[in-house]
Amino acid sequence: MAMRKIFQVAWKDIRLIFRDRSALTLMLLAPFVLTIGMGAITGRFSGSSTSSGVSDIPLVIVNDDSGQLGSALVEMLQSEDLDALLNPLVMTDLAAARVMVDNDNTAAAIYIPPDFTASIIPSSQLGAATQEKVVQIEFYANPTRPTSAGIVRTILEQFLSQVEIGRISGEVTVTQLLANGYINPEQAVAVGSSIGQQMVQSSGSTSSIKLINVTEGGGPVEFDTLAYIAPGMALMFLMYTVTYGGLSLIKENRQGTLARMLISPTTSTQVLSGKVIGIFLTAVAQLLILIGGTSLLFGLKWGDPLAVLALLFAAAFAATGWGMVIAAFLKTPGQVGSIGSALMLIFGLLGGSFFDISSLPGWVKTISKISPNAWGMEGFLDLAHGGSIVSVRTPVFALLSMGAVLFCAAAFWISRRGLARK
Amino acid sequence: MAVKKCIGIVPQELALYEDLTAQENLSFWGQMYGLSGRELTTRTDEVLEQIGLKDKAKQRIKTYSGGMKRRVNIGVGLLHRPRLLFMDEPTVGIDPQSRRAILDSVKELNRQGMTVLYTTHYMEEAQELSHRVGIIDHGELIALGTQSELTHQVQETDTLILHFSEYEDPQPLINALQGITGVQRVVSTNHEISIVTPSAEKLIAPVVSQADRLGIKIYSIDIREPNLEAVFLHLTGRALRD
Numbered sequence: 212m213a214m215r216k217i218f219q220v221a222w223k224d225i226r227l228i229f230r231d232r233s234a235l236t237l238m239l240l241a242p243f244v245l246t247i248g249m250g251a252i253t254g255r256f257s258g259s260s261t262s263s264g265v266s267d268i269p270l271v272i273v274n275d276d277s278g279q280l281g282s283a284l285v286e287m288l289q290s291e292d293l294d295a296l297l298n299p300l301v302m303t304d305l306a307a308a309r310v311m312v313d314n315d316n317t318a319a320a321i322y323i324p325p326d327f328t329a330s331i332i333p334s335s336q337l338g339a340a341t342q343e344k345v346v347q348i349e350f351y352a353n354p355t356r357p358t359s360a361g362i363v364r365t366i367l368e369q370f371l372s373q374v375e376i377g378r379i380s381g382e383v384t385v386t387q388l389l390a391n392g393y394i395n396p397e398q399a400v401a402v403g404s405s406i407g408q409q410m411v412q413s414s415g416s417t418s419s420i421k422l423i424n425v426t427e428g429g430g431p432v433e434f435d436t437l438a439y440i441a442p443g444m445a446l447m448f449l450m451y452t453v454t455y456g457g458l459s460l461i462k463e464n465r466q467g468t469l470a471r472m473l474i475s476p477t478t479s480t481q482v483l484s485g486k487v488i489g490i491f492l493t494a495v496a497q498l499l500i501l502i503g504g505t506s507l508l509f510g511l512k513w514g515d516p517l518a519v520l521a522l523l524f525a526a527a528f529a530a531t532g533w534g535m536v537i538a539a540f541l542k543t544p545g546q547v548g549s550i551g552s553a554l555m556l557i558f559g560l561l562g563g564s565f566f567d568i569s570s571l572p573g574w575v576k577t578i579s580k581i582s583p584n585a586w587g588m589e590g591f592l593d594l595a596h597g598g599s600i601v602s603v604r605t606p607v608f609a610l611l612s613m614g615a616v617l618f619c620a621a622a623f624w625i626s627r628r629g630l631a632r633k
Numbered sequence: 634m635a636v637k638k639c640i641g642i643v644p645q646e647l648a649l650y651e652d653l654t655a656q657e658n659l660s661f662w663g664q665m666y667g668l669s670g671r672e673l674t675t676r677t678d679e680v681l682e683q684i685g686l687k688d689k690a691k692q693r694i695k696t697y698s699g700g701m702k703r704r705v706n707i708g709v710g711l712l713h714r715p716r717l718l719f720m721d722e723p724t725v726g727i728d729p730q731s732r733r734a735i736l737d738s739v740k741e742l743n744r745q746g747m748t749v750l751y752t753t754h755y756m757e758e759a760q761e762l763s764h765r766v767g768i769i770d771h772g773e774l775i776a777l778g779t780q781s782e783l784t785h786q787v788q789e790t791d792t793l794i795l796h797f798s799e800y801e802d803p804q805p806l807i808n809a810l811q812g813i814t815g816v817q818r819v820v821s822t823n824h825e826i827s828i829v830t831p832s833a834e835k836l837i838a839p840v841v842s843q844a845d846r847l848g849i850k851i852y853s854i855d856i857r858e859p860n861l862e863a864v865f866l867h868l869t870g871r872a873l874r875d
Contacts, residue, residue, distance in 0.1 A: 215664075215669070216664065216665065219661065219664045219665070223650070223653070223661050226652075226653065226657070227650060227652050227653070230652045230653075230693075231652065466646070466647075466648065467644055467646045467647070467648035468648045468649070468650065470644075470648070471642065471644065471648040471662075471709075472665055474637065474642050475637060475662070475665040475666050476634045476637040476638050476665075476666060476667060477665050
């Protein structure tokens with residue numbers, strides 16, 4: 212009988228929230244729409260075969276370098292490996308390339324100046340003198356396409372990094388050969404040039420960037436940008452749902468239904484447990500719908516189903532704890548609404564719902580761990596990269612612990628306030 | 634818990650879920666009182682019939698009129714067949730038709746054997762419904778008994794009520810009334826003077842004459858024989874609306 216009443220209270224709350232159109236809009240429609248929107252921005256729905264979500268990035272290359280490195284860079288950008296990711300156009304007019312960037316016709320332009328190769332690889336004709344002249348590749352990024360431009364920039368930096376590594380290696384090699392008397396100064400230029408040729412082959416033969424990850428089992432797993440966006444949105448709006456649940460306790464207290472329940476032969480423990488379970492099950496239902504929906508509509512692979520379920524339940528549990536804390540400490544529906552919304556956005560930011568927080572300072576990442584979003588994101592990303600129930604045990608444990616601590620705090624405070632006492 | 638099962642509550646404020654239908658509300662509250670299965674279904678149907686909302690049972694409460702909501706509010710209190718029903722001003726803010734329906738159903742419940750503790754500010758409701766009446770003034774029970782026991786306290790007094798137009802100042806008449814034989818107590822409210830007297834009929838002539846002398850026009854005159862309102866007036870020295 213005791214358990215039955217708990218589930219009757221919970222079921223009533225679930226029915227009420229699923230009949231509230233505005234709540235449903237924010238619980239289900241908003242995360243879907245934002246996921247679609249952000250997916251569209253990143254090119255996820257452009258129809259390309261790549262599952263990275265970013266594809267066919269328009270790029271203009273102007274190569275005025277007559278040497279091997281310039282050609283190697285162009286070849287790499289046009290290589291088969293980067294065929295799905297980049298859509299390069301080779302031009303000869305730098306001014307025209309800039310105009311294309313300015314007019315938003317391309318994501319970025321790369322200008323390889325004359326003597327780029329010569330500035331790095333000493334030729335037998337030019338000798339060491341040319342090495343003193345610094346020639347830099349110019350990169351024009353389109354500010355309206357930060358993601359695409361960032362990807363091109365990263366590819367370029369990787370190429371230059373390989374070139375730099377090769378140049379330093381060559382210098383060290385030649386210096387050591389000279390110092391140990393294996394070659395004489397007349398032979399140094401020829402040896403350096405030879406090393407440079409090999410460097411060109413190694414830096415330009417394969418692309419440096421591939422959006423491919425390797426699972427623990429060793430098999431390759433392609434990463435989908437939606438696998439980042441969708442859990443971010445789902446976790447952020449999960450906080451809305453639990454805030455709404457907490458709000459229902461305050462509302463019931465005000466509208467007299469809480470008192471009416473407590474006047475009936477129902478204990479305060481049954482009522483509160485029912486409300487907590489109602490919020491928890493609503494949160495679980497929301498996540499299940501969002502995960503199921505994105506899987507069916509966008510073909511998103513969330514990862515190992517068992518691990519996804521474990522993480523989903525743990526995230527819903529921790530978020531419900533936050534919902535109860537909000538209900539316990541705040542007194543009016545207005546307070547719950549405004550502070551709940553603020554918390555949803557703060558946790559969304561801290562948890563990485565809007566951008567990757569891995570590049571943020573360490574203290575921000577530490578603070579972010581108070582949010583279920585951060586732990587949830589960590590777990591969902593791990594699963595999207597091919598993780599298993601074992602690899603997400605830390606986030607799952609952290610979320611369950613967070614929920615348990617928050618429930619204790621909420622129960623203590625609700626008892627102290629006499630919110631569910633009659 | 635055993636006591637809770639025996640009592641039903643009808644709070645003054647509506648304590649219902651507006652996004653649930655009447656049937657769902659009754660079903661939920663029935664479950665809170667331990668009803669389940671066939672008994673729950675049967676009682677829900679019976680109560681819906683009783684409060685006259687069977688045909689609108691599947692509509693959400695928020696689409697109901699105030700009177701219909703009040704009836705559901707009462708229905709919740711009846712579901713588990715309580716032996717004692719507390720009703721706190723169940724007719725506040727509703728139309729006369731719904732009010733009549735509620736008063737009739739209270740009488741019917743009592744006829745069926747249920748004890749009803751009914752709180753109201755309307756003396757005519759108390760008079761119509763009650764076997765025993767308690768009068769509470771400023772949180773204190775100042776009288777308790779059957780209607781006849783209470784009215785017996787003021788049985789030798791009538792209440793003569795004088796009505797004035799809103800432009801009339803009856804204060805000179807109030808002062809003058811203190812000197813008229815037979816006037817026991819004078820209470821004035823907005824454009825109205827209530828005079829407690831052993832015989833209202835005998836007092837009419839001197840009061841009208843005094844008003845005439847003072848140039849105060851009386852709009853109308855009522856005589857009330859001893860009733861609960863008179864009892865309240867007698868006990869507190871104030872009309873109920875004060």
